Amino acid sequence: MEKIKLGIIGCGIAANDLHYPALRKLEDKFEVRLVCNHTEPKAQKLAKKFGEIPYVIDYHDLLQNKAIDAVDIALPIELNHQVSRDAIKAGKHVIVEKPLAKNLKQGRKLVNIEKQTDLVTLTAENFHYKPVYQKARELIEENLIGNISIVRWNIFNNLRPDNKYYKTRWRREHKHPGGYITDGGVHFIAGIREIFDDYRFVSSVKKSINPAIGNVDTLFIKFSAEKGILGNLNISYSTNSYSNEKLVINGTKGSIIIEGNHLKLFHKNVLTEEFDFSNHNGYTLEFEDFYEAIINNGKVKCPFRESYKDLAIIMEALNKAKTI
């Protein structure tokens, strides 16, 4: 099997905890040749994990390496535009961590670049690859829960200093609008868009509970979707969660409840079927999609223009929110 020669730019949490395990599983498809981080020990550490491969500390050095076919960009959000643009300019296929860019202006620039290139461009939004949401869409299309009225999803985390994402200074002292809300919130928008069409913003409120993690950490969104669906997406990174914070979809005939990669289907109030997708890792699936598109000149499920839509939704909700 032909292997893609991959370079990784950014050796932080995403590269180590999310991409490394996926790429290990896909060793028949990707050969990681080179990693890059401007903090040398971090580059060194990841290079070692991949089997003592070389590393660089300037990403231009990685992009100039002719042996590299594709790059995986896992950097602080505010660098996504610049590095993705440079990588495409250097002729590399690009998989870049979500959200696509730090703002819509830079996002649009990347979408325009994508239109003009034959290279494969993919945003690593794992929620667009989670089979649990696609299963929900199928069950709805099979009319198993009837007409949907209410969709509700609470995502409450209380980020404390011992949390690994709290420890990242670029996340805490964010230069990208929305901070953790943008960084984390696009996931749930992506999940919702996997299930429902015709998302429309209705109203939102925002709040900063813990100023130590940025100027906003809480965003409650009301939206509508096709056929009069009323949606309620509440996200807070400074609020304790309690059990049962699930995605609940209520229809006239039944309901779907999604918790992580697990889906429960109810007829009226009776549990009728369960589906578990814990073995289907969104990170692995997004790299597989990237691989197939490169090898077969195909299309990816989450090109830049798709992840741009997620970002646009979060930005609209943040910009139009009443501040409490």
Next chain:
Amino acid sequence: MEKIKLGIIGCGIAANDLHYPALRKLEDKFEVRLVCNHTEPKAQKLAKKFGEIPYVIDYHDLLQNKAIDAVDIALPIELNHQVSRDAIKAGKHVIVEKPLAKNLKQGRKLVNIEKQTDLVTLTAENFHYKPVYQKARELIEENLIGNISIVRWNIFNNLRPDNKYYKTRWRREHKHPGGYITDGGVHFIAGIREIFDDYRFVSSVKKSINPAIGNVDTLFIKFSAEKGILGNLNISYSTNSYSNEKLVINGTKGSIIIEGNHLKLFHKNVLTEEFDFSNHNGYTLEFEDFYEAIINNGKVKCPFRESYKDLAIIMEALNKAKTI
């Protein structure tokens, strides 16, 4: 002990299922002398339960009865104004079921009548009498959960034809704006107002899921309260509920979770104390309050002007709601 001689106008669900058990417990305080319902068998039935007391079918006959000190009005909402007004005019103390009136205009008329009378006037809003909400306020005032950021409460019921409140035609084919949302929703507003001051409307959406129960059955409200509290009150009478639909109050130091008459206090995420008020029935407490005020010329906890505030909040949320 001096007994209040009480007449009951309206022999429906409230009189039978809520007031009758309370008045049975308070037999040393209230002597039910006469009941009234325009449907004779219903009057007959309740009269029998109270020990074969007399009944009438025209409420004017009850009001003209000189032996009656006070009346308990448990009628379809659209009659509250007219009958309360007539009862006060006839010199009777009045306890009337919530919501105070079918609309704000009639509510204001009753508040004005209340200002001008020395008779005791009370709205039977049991949530204003539930000790669980007063306990929550105390714990918050003792600073046990720190500064409050988020308050959230989902109240989801799916009213089906076998529900006793569904069977009442005046509820289902409602003449009062808001239907079940007004009838049921004022309770939760009352509960929230027992805990928090300075309620302010932020935004709302409404929806009709099941037209068989009226032109609106779902109302999601965002509100704020003192010190930047963000509140989320979601009410639907046509949506299946799942476990954990509780009132959750998140603070910087801990949380309070209220389910029915049960309160759990958390320090951070650790349960530290529980309080149960299942033995303290709001219906009994409201009749006791009514009794004490009549006997001692005192004030009641929930005069018309208090329940008017609850109604005004529901009406504002309904009127300003975006329809989905």
